[in-house]
Amino acid sequence: MSAAATLxxxxxxxxxxxxxxxxxxSYVVCDVDGTLVGPRHDATDEVVAAVGRAQAAxxxxxxxxxxxxxxxxxxxxxxxxxxxxxxxNGAEVRDDxxxxxxxxxxxxxxxxxxxxxxxxxxxxxxxxxxxxxxxSAMDDRARVHWDxxxxxxxxxxxxAADLDGVAVPKATLPAFDLETIPVIEAAVRELGLLAGxxxxxxxxxxxxxxATHPEADKGRxxxxxxxxxxxxxxxxxxxxxxxxxxxxxxxAGSAIAMGQAAATxxxxxxxVVPEVDAHGVAVALDALVTWTxx
Numbered sequence: 001m002s003a004a005a006t007l008x009x010x011x012x013x014x015x016x017x018x019x020x021x022x023x024x025x026s027y028v029v030c031d032v033d034g035t036l037v038g039p040r041h042d043a044t045d046e047v048v049a050a051v052g053r054a055q056a057a058x059x060x061x062x063x064x065x066x067x068x069x070x071x072x073x074x075x076x077x078x079x080x081x082x083x084x085x086x087x088x089n090g091a092e093v094r095d096d097x098x099x100x101x102x103x104x105x106x107x108x109x110x111x112x113x114x115x116x117x118x119x120x121x122x123x124x125x126x127x128x129x130x131x132x133x134x135x136s137a138m139d140d141r142a143r144v145h146w147d148x149x150x151x152x153x154x155x156x157x158x159x160a161a162d163l164d165g166v167a168v169p170k171a172t173l174p175a176f177d178l179e180t181i182p183v184i185e186a187a188v189r190e191l192g193l194l195a196g197x198x199x200x201x202x203x204x205x206x207x208x209x210x211a212t213h214p215e216a217d218k219g220r221x222x223x224x225x226x227x228x229x230x231x232x233x234x235x236x237x238x239x240x241x242x243x244x245x246x247x248x249x250x251x252a253g254s255a256i257a258m259g260q261a262a263a264t265x266x267x268x269x270x271x272v273v274p275e276v277d278a279h280g281v282a283v284a285l286d287a288l289v290t291w292t293x294x
Contacts, residue, residue: 110168
């Protein structure tokens with residue numbers, strides 16, 4: 001019988017299945033939009049229960065998201081997820097209220113992004129701090145994103161100097177015209193920043209380009225969180241569905257893609273689980289529990 005034939009129901013091999021070491025997991029991070037949640041703002045009962053089973057089995061569960069802490073805190077509390085949590089697309093790692101690691105933008109990079117946003121009519125800029133965000137303009141096209149965050153912008157920013165030295169872990173440029181995504185991403189990279197793209201089932205007409213420090217992505221953040229917990233990367237798992245999840249899928253001991261993910265994401269994973277509407281993350285977590293308990 002092949003190794004693939006022994007996988008639990010609902011799980012199939014990903015593109016990197018043959019390289020999977022099949023180690024038990026001690027820590028798993030889950031992307032939010034398209035993984036822990038679908039079109040609704042919170043997790044389903046099935047997902048909440050699966051997180052509980054995983055943590056009861058000794059597996060720490062954290063989120064790995066582009067969102068800031070305040071915007072994802074209600075979900076973390078609903079799940080009872082212990083963390084550590086990867087926030088701001090990997091620019092921040094937190095264990096409860098403790099800041100484990102962070103990578104911030106320079107004032108010059110913030111000013112460059114603001115100029116980019118002002119020079120185009122297909123995007124604008126959201127500049128994030130630890131507890132909130134400001135914007136380059138009060139653009140009503142982004143209001144659906146503000147609704148997802150559950151927090152309105154604090155105001156309009158003219159330059160990085162307006163922040164009075166407050167650290168900026170991430171800026172986000174929503175693409176209002178999906179055809180211009182590559183152009184915006186290239187402009188972000190020209191500023192010496194990472195351009196991590198992500199979509200959300202709740203905003204199918206928008207795509208979010210997260211601009212972060214060149215050393216900040218979900219993969220590096222996962223590695224830093226594992227180091228904080230004192231576990232090897234072979235005992236980590238990551239579950240995701242978007243381009244900005246590729247870095248953590250590349251380094252996790254068990255890399256798991258959601259069923260609705262694009263082919264490139266599924267090819268980068270060891271395993272593929274059902275889509276978000278079928279509670280695929282719950283299937284993944286229950287499988288991790290089974291393998292951990294031996």
